[in-house]
Amino acid sequence: MEVVQVLHMKNGDGETSYARNSTVQKKTISFAKPIIEKAVLEILGSTIMGIESMGIADLGCSSGPNTFLLVSHIMDVIHAKFSTVTELRVFLNDLFSNDFNSIFMSLPAFYDKLNKQDYNNGRDPEQHVINPLISAVPGSFYGPLFPRKSMHFVHSSFSLHWLSQVPDGLNNKGKIYMSKSSPQCVLDAYSMQFQKGFAVFLRSRAQEIVDGGRMVLSFMGRPSSDPTADQGIFYQYELLAQALMAMVSKGLIKEEKVDSFNLPHYAPCAEELNLVLQKEGSFIKEHLEAFEVDWDIGGADLDHNMPNGTFDDDQTITSNGQQMANSIRAVVESMLESHFGKEIMDDVFQKYAELVSRHLTNSTTTPKYTVWVISLVKKT
Template identity: 45%
Template sequence: MVEVRIPCMNAGDESTSYANNSLLQKTVILKARSVLEETITDMLMTTGFPTNFKVADLGCSSGPNTFLVISEILDTIHATCQQFNQKSPEIQVFLNDLPENDFNSIFKSLPAFYQRVEGDSFGPCFVSGVPGSFYERLFPSRSIHFIHSSYSVHWLSKVPENLGSNKKNIYMAKSSPSSVYKAYLEQFQRDFSLFLSLRSKEIIVGGRMVLTFAGRSVPDPSSKDCCYVWELLTKSFLELVNEGLVEAAKVDSFDIPYYTPSEEEVREIVEKEGSFNLDKLEIFEENWDPSDDPSNKEFVFNKYRSGKNVANCIRAATEPMLLASHFGERIIDTLFNRYANHVAQHLAVEKTKCINIVVSMTKI
């Protein structure tokens, strides 16, 4: 098996960067906002108002969504303090992602962010970067009040082992043997349990955590909920194999380090690990292309535009990983052009949804 580097998003502000192709992630953040607000408000009312409130955003990536999340958290803290006639605390924000993340872009955006915060009469706010994997310790013991992560925990720490039988697939698919489903589930169980265990050491007793990640709505791990977006990418790869542009062995040896759990799997892991009470779990869906919004009366569906939007979103998340796996830079444009066309044809027939799970937890 080719070793796959766990991805950081495409850096910079190019047309295929994460910063310019993260509308889906933004939409998910906004839809999970009510859970975020309720969790922070309840925490402050339950545990009191600290003079220094420490927040960590894990898998922060870069681009506008990074400070969207932090702004939502600060607004909620400030509003709750005003409601109860409390002085706004000093806020210490830790932005975490892998060392390869585009932290330079984040730091360049800090002056504008600080100017906005100061203009809204918040208490002092201090932002710092914390490079490292959230599958390792990141913070001192019992030092963090609130942890947030959106669209990150579904990325596994590594590709599951024993996927040699998953030929002509880059992820779980209808054609995958049951051993592949089992390997993916077991890797997620290990990773998510480890994530919870590590965070339980870093967060204060009574501290809260809100996580949002891609999931699925049914028990079947090969459902369209979670797999079809990758099956269409596999189809694009196999076309390039048939044309001699990609070696078949490279497709056979490549698998996406990603897992979309069901509600039952999430509940079972949280309960078994035992460090957190699961206070709330909500599931919501979103179009593959969130700009395909029927509520917008001026919107006119164009399958090719939506196909391109989805392809750019997936490319922003996977291009470094694909290149690191030796597919080669020369095939990337061709691959994603094919992919955009396949997605367009699919969306013209069926509006498959992304399933999202948001959980709110309290450290016991």
């Protein structure tokens, strides 16, 4: 599976689209917001910003309501700082099959909203950034994307846990990801692939970011050095493997198809991050923090009140299970469809919703994701 060709969030705005199933991602951006603001303020207050044009990049921007959150946050900081920046160059990056059309179709409304905010806040359009210059840069961030020393701030949210490729030589029968029954060589292969890719990512950005420039990166991780101890995305993919094996038992797909599929995903621990940062050597780690996000945050706002005013816990769990299935489907369906075919996707995710609902029913605690937010400074 060529990851760069098949990995993309589900396009459009349908029920299972990424645009309607990215609440966890939005929550992650809210966690990172104060860290982003601090990093931008450090840039604005430093000697590197004796210029009027500021370059920022959002790597793995996807599409939907979260896409312009970073730009809005940074513009708020610039306006509050009354900085000398009068031009904001914004580069939105994702893989080639990303729904860039939706992004650019929504630009007029975004610009209109910015202009109304400026007017309502009494800002002088001659002294403040009004319309950032937004461009798309398709391609993998595991390699060069921008001209040398052209970026002041680089951001990536919920993207770096996706590997540049599936690790080579995996023998992971009946699984699509690491599991407690996976041999140690599978766990090691995933770890080494992440470390290799993260080092390439850092080297590439080091060429593109000015000395003293900053990065804030948010991605899935794990609190333990043991990858099989993680009960976040680790167990969600275990349930997805069970859903696929249920299709095998129905004769809808062959077991060999499941055996030959592995997700290009890895949630690192702090030790792995620190090891790569130290070896690569281009950045200083300023801040590293772990946050926890509930699995079913996307379903938390659903209305499950019964006609008599009571609250049906079973209905809530079932609905949250379906919401979770939609959230995972929005992220991984492109890869599953490429390998297993489009015709079984509804069956797979119907079964997956059942399995998640059962897991939520039997769980004594609320399952959570671990998310790393790391702030880095380019060495001078």
